[in-house]
Amino acid sequence: xxxxVDEQGRSPGRPRTxxxxxxxxxxxEIVTKHGAAALTIDAVAKATGITKGGVQYAFGTKEGLxxxxxxxxxxxxxxxxxxxxxxxxxxxxxxxxxxxxTHRSDEATQAKAASLLAALIRSPEDLASTRxxxxxxxxxxxxxxxxxxxxxxxxxxxxxxxMLRFFGLMDIDQTEWLDMFKDxxxxxxxxxxxxxxxxxxH
Amino acid sequence: xxxxVDEQGRSPGRPRTxxxxxxxxxxxEIVTKHGAAALTIDAVAKATGITKGGVQYAFGTKEGLxxxxxxxxxxxxxxxxxxxxxxxxxxxxxxxxxxxxTHRSDEATQAKAASLLAALIRSPEDLASTRxxxxxxxxxxxxxxxxxxxxxxxxxxxxxxxMLRFFGLMDIDQTEWLDMFKDxxxxxxxxxxxxxxxxxxH
DNA sequence: TTATTTTTCATACGTATGTATTTATATTAG
DNA sequence: CTAATATAAATACATACGTATGAAAAATAA
Numbered sequence: 299x300x301x302x303v304d305e306q307g308r309s310p311g312r313p314r315t316x317x318x319x320x321x322x323x324x325x326x327e328i329v330t331k332h333g334a335a336a337l338t339i340d341a342v343a344k345a346t347g348i349t350k351g352g353v354q355y356a357f358g359t360k361e362g363l364x365x366x367x368x369x370x371x372x373x374x375x376x377x378x379x380x381x382x383x384x385x386x387x388x389x390x391x392x393x394x395x396x397x398x399x400t401h402r403s404d405e406a407t408q409a410k411a412a413s414l415l416a417a418l419i420r421s422p423e424d425l426a427s428t429r430x431x432x433x434x435x436x437x438x439x440x441x442x443x444x445x446x447x448x449x450x451x452x453x454x455x456x457x458x459x460x461m462l463r464f465f466g467l468m469d470i471d472q473t474e475w476l477d478m479f480k481d482x483x484x485x486x487x488x489x490x491x492x493x494x495x496x497x498x499x500h
Numbered sequence: 501x502x503x504x505v506d507e508q509g510r511s512p513g514r515p516r517t518x519x520x521x522x523x524x525x526x527x528x529e530i531v532t533k534h535g536a537a538a539l540t541i542d543a544v545a546k547a548t549g550i551t552k553g554g555v556q557y558a559f560g561t562k563e564g565l566x567x568x569x570x571x572x573x574x575x576x577x578x579x580x581x582x583x584x585x586x587x588x589x590x591x592x593x594x595x596x597x598x599x600x601x602t603h604r605s606d607e608a609t610q611a612k613a614a615s616l617l618a619a620l621i622r623s624p625e626d627l628a629s630t631r632x633x634x635x636x637x638x639x640x641x642x643x644x645x646x647x648x649x650x651x652x653x654x655x656x657x658x659x660x661x662x663m664l665r666f667f668g669l670m671d672i673d674q675t676e677w678l679d680m681f682k683d684x685x686x687x688x689x690x691x692x693x694x695x696x697x698x699x700x701x702h
Numbered sequence: 703t704t705a706t707t708t709t710t711c712a713t714a715c716g717t718a719t720g721t722a723t724t725t726a727t728a729t730t731a732g
Numbered sequence: 733c734t735a736a737t738a739t740a741a742a743t744a745c746a747t748a749c750g751t752a753t754g755a756a757a758a759a760t761a762a
Contacts, residue, residue: 311738312728333623338719350720351741360720414669419621421535422668432670441679451683455653458660466624467616468634477643481653513708514758540749551711552750562750 316356321346322370325363329412330464334419339363364416371409372431378403389438393449394486396435397456401479411464452485518558523548524572527565531614532666536621541565566618573611574633580605591640595651596688598637599658603681613666654687 324345329337339360343350357363383395400407417425436453439446459478462468470478526547531539541562545552559565585597602609619627638655641648661680664670672680 309738310730310736312740314739315728316740331624333621335621336623339721340719349741351743352739354721355740415620418617418667419535419537421538422533425668428669429671432664436670447683450680451653451657451687454657454660454664454680454684456656456660457664458656458658458662460660461663462634462656462659465620466627467630469631478652478656481649482656485653511708512706512760514710516709518710541751542749553711553713554709556751557710 316348316352318356318366319370321348321353321356321363322367325367325416326409326412329415330408330466334415337363337416364413364420367409367413367416368427371406371413374406375399375403375410378406389436389440390445390449390486392435392437393439393453394483397452397479397482397486400456400460401476401483407460407464411460415465448485452482455482455485518550518554520558520568521572523550523555523558523565524569527569527618528611528614531617532610532668536617539618539621563622566615566622569611569615569618570629573608573615576608577601577605577612580608591638591642592647592651592688594637594639595641595655596685599654599681599684599688602658602662603678603685609662609666613662617667650687654684657684657687 321342325337325342328341328345339353340350342363343353346353353363357366378399379395382398383392387395414428417428436450439450441447441450455478459470459475459482463470463475523544527539527544530543530547541555542552544565545555548555555565559568580601581597584600585594589597616630619630638652641652643649643652657680661672661677661684665672665677
């Protein structure tokens with residue numbers, strides 16, 4: 299992933315020993331387990347056994363930490379989303395892929411919840427990029443088509459289920475989670491068939 | 501509402517001048533406009549022109565303030581909910597009423613969002629009462645009935661729309677909001693009539 | 703009047719947080 | 733070896749927060 303020699307061939311200085319991924323794991327766990335208010339530089343440091351200064355060096359500022367949480371979740375989501383939806387999905391297909399991605403990936407949604415919560419604590423002004431992301435999820439839908447309206451409905455239900463569960467507002471076990479998505483997926487047609495054929499149905 | 505003579509006939513002491521409702525209004529505005537992190541005793545004091553000590557006296561602690569926010573929203577919601585659903589609504593009717601209550605009341609949902617955000621700051625352990633409230637919203641649904649499954653779907657979509665809009669994650673204007681609820685309501689039939697009725701008042 | 707009570711204000715204090723700064727460590731270049 | 737450099741840790745510091753505390757204000761009661 300990230301190597302000290304990715305810029306130039308030279309690599310003087312003390313070798314990197316702090317694992318950013320590990321810090322981000324800890325940050326996510328703190329938010330999901332103890333609330334967004336518990337996310338402090340010091341808490342991340344203590345959870346990972348390094349010092350406050352080390353965390354500071356790794357991310358610069360707390361904002362940097364939150365941004366990094368977002369970016370990591372974003373890229374893992376994008377990867378999954380593209381694997382499901384392909385390169386340039388039609389609007390409804392994009393929704394279908396979003397539903398499927400949320401449905402499938404527990405870890406990614408956990409990370410999303412932690413990132414969102416951490417960001418929500420801060421001022422709404424910092425949510426511009428998040429708003430843009432959400433807008434892009436539903437872009438291109440044509441509300442004069444009933445299929446597109448069903449897709450929007452599926453999107454709303456997906457986000458509702460996600461937030462209710464991962465913000466800890468409802469106890470939704472895995473069985474119920476899967477059962478909910480049966481109905482949500484029914485709104486957008488069969489579960490997405492991977493980009494190049496190979497339809498998988500239930 | 502609250503009078504100084506509601507305990508005993510006697511009423512010594514300086515008369516109450518701090519308006520708790522006004523403080524709660526300010527608290528909600530702070531959360532919705534500047535994020536949950538901005539909700540401090542001092543911010544509420546400054547927004548209302550009284551002193552930090554005054555806010556402290558009115559709510560005891562910050563937790564007390566948040567609880568008061570919740571309670572105020574809860575009672576206003578209950579009032580609206582009961583007005584729509586009646587005394588002992590059947591499970592699906594309760595969902596229908598919840599959808600309708602969320603659909604209608606902008607102010608109440610704004611208050612709900614502020615309360616939820618303020619509570620989400622704190623640790624998940626403090627969310628017990630909120631979880632209980634959400635559970636009661638969907639209590640009694642029978643997932644072997646397709647009508648009940650549609651009701652659950654409507655519930656998820658309602659909460660999704662609510663959070664996306666009032667947490668500031670999506671820009672949803674009033675026109676789009678109403679349009680979304682057309683589809684949500686279609687899932688549970690007409691607001692206060694059997695699934696094929698059509699009378700509706702606003 | 704004085705005493706009493708309730709509410710509001712003013713101040714102080716302990717703690718926690720984010721960050722700036724400084725110091726220590728470990729590696730490479732020459 | 734020494735110098736340079738990147739990384740990590742340690743320390744310091746200003747600020748902000750919640751709350752404890754006590755004084756001041758405004759009413760009633762005697």
